[in-house]
Amino acid sequence: MEHITSRKNPLLVQIRKLAAGSGRDRRKAGEYLGDGTKLLEEALKWGAPLTAVVVSEGVELPELPPEVRAVQVPRDVMETISPMDAPQGALFLAKLPDTTPPDRLMGERYLVLDGVQDPGNVGTIWRTADAMGADGVLLVGNCADPYNPKTVRASMGACFRLPLWETDVEGLCALLERSGLPLSATALREDTVSLEQAELKRGAVVIGSEGRGVSSELLSRSGQTIKIPMRARCESLNAAAAAAIVLWEMARRAEA
Numbered sequence: 001m002e003h004i005t006s007r008k009n010p011l012l013v014q015i016r017k018l019a020a021g022s023g024r025d026r027r028k029a030g031e032y033l034g035d036g037t038k039l040l041e042e043a044l045k046w047g048a049p050l051t052a053v054v055v056s057e058g059v060e061l062p063e064l065p066p067e068v069r070a071v072q073v074p075r076d077v078m079e080t081i082s083p084m085d086a087p088q089g090a091l092f093l094a095k096l097p098d099t100t101p102p103d104r105l106m107g108e109r110y111l112v113l114d115g116v117q118d119p120g121n122v123g124t125i126w127r128t129a130d131a132m133g134a135d136g137v138l139l140v141g142n143c144a145d146p147y148n149p150k151t152v153r154a155s156m157g158a159c160f161r162l163p164l165w166e167t168d169v170e171g172l173c174a175l176l177e178r179s180g181l182p183l184s185a186t187a188l189r190e191d192t193v194s195l196e197q198a199e200l201k202r203g204a205v206v207i208g209s210e211g212r213g214v215s216s217e218l219l220s221r222s223g224q225t226i227k228i229p230m231r232a233r234c235e236s237l238n239a240a241a242a243a244a245i246v247l248w249e250m251a252r253r254a255e256a
Contacts, residue, residue: 052068
């Protein structure tokens with residue numbers, strides 16, 4: 001194991017850039033950053049393509065593949081590179097996966113996020129989609145970077161297990177047509193049906209941003225619009241809460 005004490009070390013400088021930078025910075029580097037011992041365990045369990053692991057002094061390093069760089073730093077140095085206010089003692093770098101969608105989707109149930117900009121929400125929805133048996137997540141519009149450290153942390157390992165792709169409206173609709181999957185949206189329209197009446201056994205369902213909902217482009221392409229039943233005095237739900245309800249209902253229908 002290497003021991004690094006200089007805060008100006010190139011690896012530590014790179015970690016700071018990945019922690020604070022944009023999705024463009026991560027794409028340019030070809031790597032993303034994860035933090036926390038639990039997330040590191042998940043990354044190793046599911047074979048994430050790690051390139052380096054950094055731990056604080058006193059933190060036990062798990063067994064790593066031989067090609068992964070192992071580094072130990074003092075606790076005060078870890079505090080300067082971790083994106084967390086209270087570092088958990090471990091960080092890792094991993095190769096950034098390709099988020100280009102395949103030519104055809106082979107599964108039955110997908111969730112589409114349209115302009116969901118909060119990294120925590122995107123990560124939480126990714127985690128929920130994995131738990132509820134969805135076959136993948138697709139991002140369109142100006143969504144949060146799926147490999148922002150906050151998104152990765154909120155996914156709780158789903159980022160290593162469940163595929164996620166990024167595309168635009170035209171690309172999404174062409175992909176669904178080639179795959180024979182209908183598109184639905186959680187939005188209000190004259191023909192909107194309540195969630196319990198919707199056809200959800202197979203297809204893709206769009207969850208829009210909390211600020212503007214589903215875009216008009218996707219709404220016009222959706223064969224079905226869905227309303228989640230709630231008290232009249234409540235206007236809307238958090239995107240992650242709405243996604244959880246829809247994913248639960250999709251899973252229930254698939255098992256019926």
